[in-house]
Amino acid sequence: MANGSVVVVGGTRGLGLELARFYAGRGRDVVVTGRDQAAAEACAAEIGGSTRGIGLNLAEPHGIADRLSGVGDVEYLILAAIDRDANSVREYDVDAAMRLVTLKLVGYTEVVHVLLPRLRDDAAVLIFGGLARDRPYPGSTTVTTVNGGVAGLVRTLVIELAPLRVNALHPAIVGDSPQWRDMPPERFEALVRRTPTGRLVTMAQVVDASRFLLENGAMNGIELAVDGGWLCT
Numbered sequence: 001m002a003n004g005s006v007v008v009v010g011g012t013r014g015l016g017l018e019l020a021r022f023y024a025g026r027g028r029d030v031v032v033t034g035r036d037q038a039a040a041e042a043c044a045a046e047i048g049g050s051t052r053g054i055g056l057n058l059a060e061p062h063g064i065a066d067r068l069s070g071v072g073d074v075e076y077l078i079l080a081a082i083d084r085d086a087n088s089v090r091e092y093d094v095d096a097a098m099r100l101v102t103l104k105l106v107g108y109t110e111v112v113h114v115l116l117p118r119l120r121d122d123a124a125v126l127i128f129g130g131l132a133r134d135r136p137y138p139g140s141t142t143v144t145t146v147n148g149g150v151a152g153l154v155r156t157l158v159i160e161l162a163p164l165r166v167n168a169l170h171p172a173i174v175g176d177s178p179q180w181r182d183m184p185p186e187r188f189e190a191l192v193r194r195t196p197t198g199r200l201v202t203m204a205q206v207v208d209a210s211r212f213l214l215e216n217g218a219m220n221g222i223e224l225a226v227d228g229g230w231l232c233t
């Protein structure tokens, strides 16, 4: 049987794009999504191969089924999208919080629901959380909350979707990702000093860890920290 496709939700930028590039480079059929249809198509063309781009907004989950209607058989589903929300309980922005909570918890779940009939029995789902789950900082109220929710989502999906596999990856700050690579040098150095390995996690290491969770058939229900040892500090 031919391989199913690799669908990367949030594949137009950052870590998702890096994974999309990797699998497209391996000759896989890849689907990348972002919010805008034209931008997603342009990104897919830049990745090359048989990559397709789809625009969908995870913060408006009712529209997701229609946007994904053209996707066929899926082997790997990667949920990596994020719309960052710097939110604190003291200065709580309800709209920003609702956008991220909807995107990450309802939107991610609706994507799985919609694609379920097209996920093969040997398919794997990979959900991106982040180290803010265990290492909160001022302004991480919503991010820490949704990353905690990712842990619950993994557990329930493993049970409900068996024999499909579902895992989560929780990266620390990925130093060469577009989100962080232009941070001020003093902040970069402070993060390096705090990391037991003495260097920040890289996008290549995140791709490598993602492949492990997606491709190793024994991995199921795992919450993998990719953090250079931060959790030991």
Ligand SMILES: NC(=O)c1ccc[n+]([C@@H]2O[C@H](COP(=O)([O-])OP(=O)(O)OC[C@H]3O[C@@H](n4cnc5c(N)ncnc54)[C@H](OP(=O)(O)O)[C@@H]3O)[C@@H](O)[C@H]2O)c1
Pocket: 009, 010, 011, 012, 013, 014, 015, 016, 033, 034, 035, 036, 039, 040, 056, 057, 058, 059, 079, 080, 081, 082, 083, 103, 128, 129, 130, 131, 170, 171, 172, 173, 174, 175, 177, 178, 179, 180
């Ligand atoms: N980068 C890091 O250091 C780091 C650290 C810890 C955890 N993470 C986690 O890793 C994942 C990837 O992070 P990243 O830094 O690579 O992200 P990123 O570069 O900011 O990319 C975010 C992606 O999400 C899409 N997106 C944003 N809002 C969306 C919406 N409402 N509906 C659908 N798609 C939407 C974007 O598409 P468009 O812009 O094209 O719309 C883009 O493809 C995230 O879940 C993040 O929490 C990252």
